Amino acid sequence: MKIIYHCFGGTHSSVVAAALHLGWIDPHRLPAPDELRSLPYFDRRSPGMEGWILFLGRDRYNNEVYVVGKRGMGETFENLIGGLTQALDLPREEVLLLNTSPLVNWLMAVGGFLxxxxxxxxxxxxxxxxxxxxxxxxxxxxxxxxxxxxxxxR
Structure with missing residues (x-):
């Protein structure tokens, strides 16, 4: 299975969620700022990299975990990926899209913009x-x- 975490820029909430998924961050304690800064792609993508689906790793079930920024596509992104899996004749249940955008707060939005x-x-x-x-x-x-x-x- 391919699991794709997505948010506006693909650099903050989706990256942290994917890191939690992969066990890179302890879910039982608040991560230190340096832990967040050290995550691959955390606050590091350049403008124009939105839409690039980036591989982060495999989980313990051998699922592939990815992150992507979708900019202002909203639900259109999930429709696009769903249509693409159908066009490529991939089983829809083999691609799981997880939207972290609703979790983003104003600090992340303003900070991400800056x-x-x-x-x-x-x-x-x-x-x-x-x-x-x-x-x-x-x-x-x-x-x-x-x-x-x-x-x-599984």
Whole structure:
């Protein structure tokens, strides 16, 4: 199975959710800022990389875990991927799309804009990290609730 976490830019909530999924972050304690900064692609994609589906690793069930930024596509993104899997004759149940966008708070939105869009990482990155730490328990819950979706398909 291919599990794709997606959000607006593919650099914050989706990356942290995928890291939780892969066991790179302990879900039982708040990650330190340096832990977040060290995650692959965390606050590092350049403008124009949205839409690139990036592989992060395999989970313990051998599922492939990816992240992607969808910009303003909203639900259109999931329709596009669903149509693509159908066109390529892939079983729809082999691709699981997990939208982390509803979990994003204003700190992450403003920080992401400053850091990724305007290149002001000195201001934006600390805001994003603060925002991620504020919603961390919600990200943990999201990943734990979604876990059933890929465990069933083992």
């Amino acid at each position: 850091s990724r869009r305007l290149g002001i990482t000195l201001l934006g990155r600390p805001l994003v990290i603060w925002g991620v730490r504020r919603i961390f328990t919600r990200l943990v819950t999201f990943v734990q609730e979604c876990r059933l979706l890929w465990e069933i398909n």
